[in-house]
Amino acid sequence: MxxxxxQMIEIIVSDGWYFVRQSRSHKQFRHPVKKGVVTIPDHGKSNVLDHFVVNSILNQAGLK
Incomplete structure (x- = not known):
């Protein structure tokens, strides 16, 4: 997976998350209702995320 x-940004944005800030190679998103921040690593060269990272992002966003 x-x-x-x-693709991950499209998934969380479609759930209502919006971009807040970027700290070096990590993009952070907030939701108007859900608590917390979702962090997505964007290291440029390798833009494919391992399944462990994908699962972690989905858990942070409350989508899994």
Whole structure:
């Protein structure tokens, strides 16, 4: 279940998350209702995320 950074951003944005800030190679998103921040690593060269990272992002977003 490997996904690209762009695919993960599309998934969480479609759930209502919006971009807040970027700290070096990590993009952070907030939701108007859900608590917390979702962090997506974007290291440029390798934009394919391992399935462990994908699962972690989905858990942070409350989608899994």
């Amino acid at each position: 490997r996904k690209t950074v762009r």
